[in-house]
Amino acid sequence: MTSPAPAKRVLLAAPRGYCAGVDRAVVTVEKALELYGPPVYVRKQIVHNTYVVQSLEAKGAVFVEETEEVPEGSTVVFSAHGVAPSVHEEARQRGLKAIDATCPLVTKVHLEARRFAAEDYDILLIGHEGHEEVVGTTGEAPAHITLVDGPEAADEIEVRDPSRVAWLSQTTLSVDETQETVRRLRARLPLLMDPPSDDICYATQNRQTAVKQISAQCELVIVVGSRNSSNSVRLVEVALESGARTSYLVDGADELRDEWLDGVSTVGLTSGASVPEVLVRDVLGWLAERGYAETEEVVSAEESLLFALPVELRRDLKAARQAAG
Numbered sequence: 158m159t160s161p162a163p164a165k166r167v168l169l170a171a172p173r174g175y176c177a178g179v180d181r182a183v184v185t186v187e188k189a190l191e192l193y194g195p196p197v198y199v200r201k202q203i204v205h206n207t208y209v210v211q212s213l214e215a216k217g218a219v220f221v222e223e224t225e226e227v228p229e230g231s232t233v234v235f236s237a238h239g240v241a242p243s244v245h246e247e248a249r250q251r252g253l254k255a256i257d258a259t260c261p262l263v264t265k266v267h268l269e270a271r272r273f274a275a276e277d278y279d280i281l282l283i284g285h286e287g288h289e290e291v292v293g294t295t296g297e298a299p300a301h302i303t304l305v306d307g308p309e310a311a312d313e314i315e316v317r318d319p320s321r322v323a324w325l326s327q328t329t330l331s332v333d334e335t336q337e338t339v340r341r342l343r344a345r346l347p348l349l350m351d352p353p354s355d356d357i358c359y360a361t362q363n364r365q366t367a368v369k370q371i372s373a374q375c376e377l378v379i380v381v382g383s384r385n386s387s388n389s390v391r392l393v394e395v396a397l398e399s400g401a402r403t404s405y406l407v408d409g410a411d412e413l414r415d416e417w418l419d420g421v422s423t424v425g426l427t428s429g430a431s432v433p434e435v436l437v438r439d440v441l442g443w444l445a446e447r448g449y450a451e452t453e454e455v456v457s458a459e460e461s462l463l464f465a466l467p468v469e470l471r472r473d474l475k476a477a478r479q480a481a482g
């Protein structure tokens with residue numbers, strides 16, 4: 158007698174998807190389009206998600222790489238990842254109406270960088286070279302900041318004065334890998350100062366904890382997110398480190414492959430902080446068509462944080478309401 162095939166099911170990690178900073182940035186562009194009318198220019202991808210960018214383009218947003226591409230006098234939104242002070246200055250010089258959708262948790266890291274630099278500390282910024290957030294934070298104090306891109310890089314770092322050195326980090330890193338980088342830095346720099354509070358944001362931490370919780374039970378973990386989304390890429394790494402046999406990052410259901418399901422009874426599913434839930438629902442639909450209709454949501458934390466819209470936009474929205482009577 159053969160034993161019955163194991164039941165097929167999906168474990169859905171929670172929290173997943175949109176964080177407070179992404180929600181605010183996307184709503185900022187939508188409200189700006191409503192208020193000022195298209196086109197509204199957006200410097201860089203507002204958040205690192207292809208679907209979100211294409212949806213906003215369809216409503217009249219125009220994405221550019223640099224401020225100099227924005228026609229003088231136009232409205233420009235700065236993305237959730239933050240910009241260097243020089244970008245604000247450039248926008249002023251071009252007479253642009255700038256709306257800053259930088260996530261407040263990225264702004265917090267900028268302020269920490271400014272403060273440590275004002276006290277003449279060397280700042281070791283743990284992050285990924287070339288990532289927009291790292292470029293923006295470094296722009297706050299370029300003479301004081303050295304990038305540390307991973308644990309191995311920690312062993313090479315030189316500082317001016319080992320008694321005046323602090324570390325900061327990109328908000329979307331792997332929690333475990335960052336702890337390892339700090340451990341290696343501190344082994345060489347015992348007086349290394351910590352940031353006043355965690356730089357890796359609550360959303361990144363919660364999504365990593367949630368995927369850790371399901372991964373050991375899953376032969377396959379699907380992460381919905383774009384390839385340039387740092388926190389989404391980290392979720393694949395965390396899934397594999399936490400016991401998943403395989404894990405793939407997909408932009409949407411159309412990238413899924415039937416062969417990934419060979420021999421799989423439990424599929425884990427999560428999404429990065431810039432991913433709308435509709436894309437997760439599409440993946441659930443695709444899985445249900447293949448027999449994975451039973452879904453259990455595994456909740457490891459509740460989130461209720463919301464950020465107010467950028468002050469420039471709130472002011473104009475209020476004026477428009479008053480003008481309308």
Ligand code: SF4
Pocket residue numbers: 176177178179237260261262263328329358359360361388430
């Ligand atoms: S991932 Fe974190 S830092 Fe980035 S936008 Fe979301 S809340 Fe802000």
